[in-house]
Amino acid sequence: MNDQLQSLGRDLDRHWIKLTTIAWVVITIFYVWQRWAAIHWLSLGDTDDNMRLMQVRALLDGQGWYDLRNYRLNPPQGFNIHWSRIVDLPIAGLILLLRPFVGVAEAEKLACGIAPLLPLGVVLVALGATVRRLVAPLAWPLAIVFMLSSTNALLMFMPDRIDHHGWQLAMLSVTVAGLCDPKQARGGALVGLASATSLAIGLEMLPYCVMAGAIIALRWVWDADDRARLMSYALTLGGGCAAGYVVFASEANRVMRCDALTPIWLSVFVAAGAGLALLALLSPADRKVRLVLAAIVGGAIAGAFATLFPQCLSRPEQVSDELYYSWLSNVREAKPIYRHPFRTGFPLAALPVMGIIGAGIATWRARGTARLVGWACVSLFASFSAAMLLWQVRAGPAAQMMAIPGVTALAALLLPWLLAQRSIFVRVFAGAAVFALISGSFASLMLRTLPIDQPAPYVQRVNRATGRCLTVPALEPLNQMPRTTIFTFVDLGPRLITLTHHDAIAGPYHRNGEAILDVHHAFKGSPEQARAIMLKHGATLMLVCPNMAESTVYRDKAPGGFYDRLAHGETFDWLTPLPLPKGSPLRLFRIKGGQR
Known part of the structure; x- marks a missing residue:
């Protein structure tokens, strides 16, 4: 029996990518089936999803690759949008693939249903790689389970959610996997390419990209032997942003604006890549000297940015005061979590908090081992992601996804104790309670049973209309x-x-x-x-x-x-x-x- 279990464990470890891919295929089929009615009725519930489809339609109808102006809003001149074509590609590819068989209308519906699930596959593999390195080789199924039990994070990958958030979350998961990669050059390249791709898609993840770069620089400051990671990150970040700008920046993004990968941000990240590459080449032996040099490079880039592009120090959207107070300041997802109802904020924050606890415990337990640096990176990123909720609640999906390694570590810590219980009832009920706690599901269960912050009839009427x-x-x-x-x-x-x-x-x-x-x-x-x-x-x-x-x-x-x-x-x-x-x-x- 033990030999069979050991053989099964070796197979799960050896074929984990293949098995994760199979799991993703099953998950994709399930959600397409479950949400078939929404797919059939093209239920693009968010304005951004509708605009994304319009952008894809325009591309397939012959509109220029670099022309992202939408001529159906504010005709005849239309208006430019700050997006790129990157996220259009899988949607357009699915439409082109399917329409000879089912027609244009049905191909669009199917593409909108399937496309959001593609980046979920990237997330599952990246999270699996992270927990295998930090928790245990067989921990990757737990990461899948906890990802599927998240609330806001999983919603970004549901059928018809075709906006760019799913792909940016996928790049964030790759970033964390790269930070934990023991192979320095590969890990740095993953972080640099993922950051560059995310920035070419949009600037929503800019703070996370900056945080990732800071972590890599700090790793080099602490240990000069990590120079290969810093060098590969620097080259792929600068080169990736340059390539992303050349291939994907629209005509409207080739001017000095602050809301996309324009010449402003391109110059910042190319300069950052060059500066970090120089640090990697120098790599002085003294840690204090490395810290001073890193501070000089960072300060020089920040100072040049503030001096050359002062218009970007305020609102990057560069809207008028009237538009800001009349519209932008009222966007709900741009408000901090404490300005949302308890019914919204509590279940959103439960999983990130558990993730911070789990990552903190795992970091403490990893003292004196090779996993310490990786767990320190995850703890920093999880804490930073949760703190971003105090800025804007739209950071919720990223905060929940960054909690997965921490809660997986908690589950791996408690699982042996659960399996050691003799009573099947204790194992089942204790297991359910533990899962509800560390997955954050307890928050939603509480709100279902307690009359806390119930939506007013007025709110229900508005939502229904x-x-x-x-x-x-x-x-x-x-x-x-x-x-x-x-x-x-x-x-x-x-x-x-x-x-x-x-x-x-x-x-x-x-x-x-x-x-x-x-x-x-x-x-x-x-x-x-x-x-x-x-x-x-x-x-x-x-x-x-x-x-x-x-x-x-x-x-x-x-x-x-x-x-x-x-x-x-x-x-x-x-x-x-x-x-x-x-x-x-x-x-x-x-x-x-x-x-x-």
Whole structure:
């Protein structure tokens, strides 16, 4: 029996990548099956997912590789977006592969369902590599289980979540695996390439990339023999960012802006790569000298950045004060965790906290072993990721994913004790309790049973209205009308142009700031001002969704304004109500004087 177990253990260790891949295939099939209804109805619930599909459609329809302007919002000039084509590629590839067999519409649905699960495979392999090195060779199945039990992190890989967050999380998981890699050159290259890819996708993970570079530099400061890791990281970071800029930077990103991999950030990371490469070449024997040199290089880059690009020291979006206070400051995911309801923050933070505890215990237990440095890196990254929640709650998925090595270590520590229990009931119930605790699942279980911070009926009504107005059955009837420009809410614009042939005015993107303010001014201002703005944009129809989240801003924060008066039943001689199917959550009006 022992020989069979040992043989099984050797097979699990030897074939762990193959087995992880098989597990990922099974997981992919399961989630596609489970969410088939959402895939069928193209339930792209986030505005970014809709805009991503529109970007892919434009590429497949022949729009230039470096032209990321969307001409369906704010026509005829459209607006530029700060994204890149990297995330478009797997979606476009799946559409091209599938459409000869199922047609364009079905190929799009299937691509949107499958594409988000591709980076999950990268995550599972990277997390498996990390825990195999730090916990135990057979710990990788535990990492898969805990990843699948996460809440916010796993949502980034669900069908129809086609925005770039899943791929950036995948690069973050590769980064941590590289930090723990005992092979210096390979580990440094993994961190550098993963960071460069993430930065070419978008700057959301910039703080994590900086943290990874700082950890590698500190490793070199502590141990000069780690110079190969520093050198390979420096070369791949600088070279990877340069390649990413050349291949993927759009025409609009080849100017001095602060919100993407533009010449500003390219120069920063190429300079950082050059400076770190110089440090690796010098590698003085004295640790204090290495620390001083690292501080000089870091200070020089930071000082040059502040001197040459002072505009990037404030808001990287470079929006006006009015747009910031009217829109950007109200984006929920950009607020810190303590400004969210307890029902939102508690389950989000439970797993990261357990991950920090687990990583801290594992680091302490690794004293005097070769795993100490790796665990120190994981502990630093897990703590940093959790601390980012105090800045913006959108850091939640990264914080949860970075907790996986720590909770895996806790599970590996407690598993022998559980298996040693003689009673099967003790093993089952104690195992379930331990899993609920270290996975953070206890937080969600508590909220289900305790009347804590229950959503108010008002919030439930808003969420229900928002969900209904974004569906295919709600918007598809608009395709029966001749194509035109429809004036509607900012958050409804991307979904409108995705599901219908009509154009809209704005989407929630900072480079579309002037159009966003026009929509705000129209709905918050006087009826006369609203009509003038709508006619300025060439709109012939106006579409609203009563009780949608955005509508509450216009109604509650601008009493007496155009939308508030419309919501209270007032009519206007320049607006003619148009019929929609019975039960439609939308209201449609023809604008008098609008030009088709």
